[in-house]
Amino acid sequence: MSVSKVLKKEKKGKLFNYVAYDQQGSRYAGFIEALNEKEAIKLLNSFGYTKVKVGELKSFQYFFIKNFVKLTKNDVMLFTRMVSEMLKAGFPVSRLFDVIALTTTNKKLALICLVIKENLRSGYAISNALERYTDIFSPIYVSLIKIGEKTGQLSDIMDELAKYTEEEYKVRTKLISSLIYPLLIIIVSILITWGLIVFIFPKLFEILQGFEVEIPLLTKILLIVSNVLGNPIILAIGFVGGFFIYTLLRIFEELSPAFKEKIELFLFSLPYIGNIMYKIYELRLARAFLLIYRSGMSFLEGLKNLEESFNSGILKKIIIKMQRFLKEGEYLTVAMYKTKFFDPFFLDMVKTGEETGELDRLLDKICYNLEFEIKEKIDVLLSLFEPMLIVFVGFIVAIILLAVFLPISSIIQGVTRF
Known part of the structure; x- marks a missing residue:
């Protein structure tokens, strides 16, 4: 089962932070959303990751980020402009959302960026991740990104x-x-x-x-x-x-x-x-x-x-x-x-x-x-x-x-x- 499918299906899953290594020995760290720890490890293994270590984010931290940390219109505006400028500069899409996640002060935006990153790693598009956050990214916003992905623009x-x-x-x-x-x-x-x-x-x-x-x-x-x-x-x-x-x-x-x-x-x-x-x-x-x-x-x-x-x-x-x-x-x-x-x-x-x-x-x-x-x-x-x-x-x-x-x-x- 792909991360994208789980992310679409399980909208009330638990959030885990993980550390894992790929076949070349490169170290990866981030957030993943899954039903439980076993499912999180299984998902990461399915992508070819080894030496996986996961730990559930503390419940009060997860609850706070998920439900109380809000994205303002200013956050969405800055996110959109950052993605636009980095794409125009030829920045690799695979690293783009890592950079935003590290530089943003909004934890919810960081979480969204990491979800997008997981979608990209599993072969899915940016729009697949954004569809989960319709309260933040409007349908017209997501649809236009889909068009951009299809047309290469x-x-x-x-x-x-x-x-x-x-x-x-x-x-x-x-x-x-x-x-x-x-x-x-x-x-x-x-x-x-x-x-x-x-x-x-x-x-x-x-x-x-x-x-x-x-x-x-x-x-x-x-x-x-x-x-x-x-x-x-x-x-x-x-x-x-x-x-x-x-x-x-x-x-x-x-x-x-x-x-x-x-x-x-x-x-x-x-x-x-x-x-x-x-x-x-x-x-x-x-x-x-x-x-x-x-x-x-x-x-x-x-x-x-x-x-x-x-x-x-x-x-x-x-x-x-x-x-x-x-x-x-x-x-x-x-x-x-x-x-x-x-x-x-x-x-x-x-x-x-x-x-x-x-x-x-x-x-x-x-x-x-x-x-x-x-x-x-x-x-x-x-x-x-x-x-x-x-x-x-x-x-x-x-x-x-x-x-x-x-x-x-x-x-x-x-x-x-x-």
């Missing part, structure tokens, strides 16, 4: 995948970095508001209590709010409840695609933000189309893989519709038009590309324009966001001042009458 395909993952990561990091500033402003605004209500207002109210005046309704309400927000037990319940609701929503999002799609539709319905979301989705599709085209894969096959690669319900539906129209013999532009998702500029550019044979260049142009448009829209949103928060904090301060000055006004009126 793996270096070029990996270069395109590296560009694709880098662009995806770049947009994602831009969005996150754009949100950091407004989030900080929101947090500071909330803390200032909380401090005013919990600490400042009660002190002012204590002064007012020395005067025999009727407390206005607004002041009473604000005092109740102050007592609630200043109660540590209520705050603890609020934090725990908020965390519970957040966790519940994430579980529903993972288990229910329909629920996740409703969240997407809600975001799309928001003024201005919905338009930014729409442009981001268009950009993701444009990049994916460009990757498919440059790889030489047919759009029908590429869309089939994209369907499983995207975790968005909206994008999945668009891709499914496009597949149906392409199967009916429609051109790419017509299939896109019938989904009723793409804007006229996108459609016109793709149509021109199909007619002139410059689809590669025009899809690249679409990506550039969408990136620029998204950046501009986010900048405008942020420029509006700051004054809106200032107005909000000012409104809260005005309410607090009003709650204080209303009883003061009553005191002044009483003194005047006296």
Whole structure:
């Protein structure tokens, strides 16, 4: 039984580290996944290894690596770029993944590299190993590598995948970095508001209590709010409840695609933000189309893989519709038009590309324009966001001042009458 077959079949096997020697006396060391120690030795012997020594990785270490060590999009991007550059440099594939396994700081990536190495040693392809990690490497990623392996253009395909993952990561990091500033402003605004209500207002109210005046309704309400927000037990319940609701929503999002799609539709319905979301989705599709085209894969096959690669319900539906129209013999532009998702500029550019044979260049142009448009829209949103928060904090301060000055006004009126 080959390592590849066992690796595909036994997805919950044990991890063993081993030391072994080949027929020429060369020493090898690495990880192997098998049902038990005997099976691990048997597998290694079947490859011609002798003097095999295996030892099971400690259960807590294995469990931790397998289930808790995660690969981020940044890890995948760096892995793809390293493979691409090493292939272009003519680095032997047999040693390539050993080098990455030794240089990476992510233990899970090291494990994946060693699994790939075992596949290569047993005569199987890189894609066979990556298929086991569909939660990390998307179907379109694996399919393109298969094409590269079949056509002998793996270096070029990996270069395109590296560009694709880098662009995806770049947009994602831009969005996150754009949100950091407004989030900080929101947090500071909330803390200032909380401090005013919990600490400042009660002190002012204590002064007012020395005067025999009727407390206005607004002041009473604000005092109740102050007592609630200043109660540590209520705050603890609020934090725990908020965390519970957040966790519940994430579980529903993972288990229910329909629920996740409703969240997407809600975001799309928001003024201005919905338009930014729409442009981001268009950009993701444009990049994916460009990757498919440059790889030489047919759009029908590429869309089939994209369907499983995207975790968005909206994008999945668009891709499914496009597949149906392409199967009916429609051109790419017509299939896109019938989904009723793409804007006229996108459609016109793709149509021109199909007619002139410059689809590669025009899809690249679409990506550039969408990136620029998204950046501009986010900048405008942020420029509006700051004054809106200032107005909000000012409104809260005005309410607090009003709650204080209303009883003061009553005191002044009483003194005047006296």
